[in-house]
Amino acid sequence: MTRFRWFLWGVVAVAAGLFGLFAYQLTQPKDEFIESAMIGQSIPAFALRAAVPDRPGLSSEDLADGKAKLVNIFASWCIPCRAEAAQLEVLRESGAEIVGIAIRDRPEDVSAFLQVYGNPFTRIGADDISEVQLSLGSSGVPETFVVDGNGVITYQHIGDIRPEHVRTILYQLREAGA
Numbered sequence: 001m002t003r004f005r006w007f008l009w010g011v012v013a014v015a016a017g018l019f020g021l022f023a024y025q026l027t028q029p030k031d032e033f034i035e036s037a038m039i040g041q042s043i044p045a046f047a048l049r050a051a052v053p054d055r056p057g058l059s060s061e062d063l064a065d066g067k068a069k070l071v072n073i074f075a076s077w078c079i080p081c082r083a084e085a086a087q088l089e090v091l092r093e094s095g096a097e098i099v100g101i102a103i104r105d106r107p108e109d110v111s112a113f114l115q116v117y118g119n120p121f122t123r124i125g126a127d128d129i130s131e132v133q134l135s136l137g138s139s140g141v142p143e144t145f146v147v148d149g150n151g152v153i154t155y156q157h158i159g160d161i162r163p164e165h166v167r168t169i170l171y172q173l174r175e176a177g178a
Helices: 002-027 062-063 079-093 107-117 131-135 164-175
Strands: 068-074 098-103 121-127 142-147 153-158
Touching: 068 079, 079 098, 079 107, 079 164, 098 131, 107 121, 121 131, 142 164, 153 164
Parallel strands: 068 098, 098 121
Antiparallel strands: 068 142, 142 153
């Protein structure tokens, strides 16, 4: 009976230790910042056809023309992309040049999306199989990259752009040489 009692106390001690460890972790601040492996790297070479008839396509050469830009990865079927549309317009009105990459989308759906939510893009490339998206290290939509005039990624914003993010993105764009 003594051996069984020691075993029970051991189980209770391990459970209490795990409970304490979990409780401690819950009290620590959440780190929402994800460090991108692409920061400081050149945009991979690509050339995408136009996603809509009224805007030219997008290539890596367009991103190395001497002017910093925002590259927004979006899709017409993406709910958070709809939510960030107003912020993209604010960024455009603040002087940001924004180019888009439409992910796994049909031209008519992209056109309808832009008709409803606005079109802040100077160029929109169609990434039909997410090849460019994945080469940029993007795992979802929406995502926005700041690219300097030499085609080097200087900042990555994961998720939809909210009003509280606009100031940071404009700052990052200015730092990149816009």
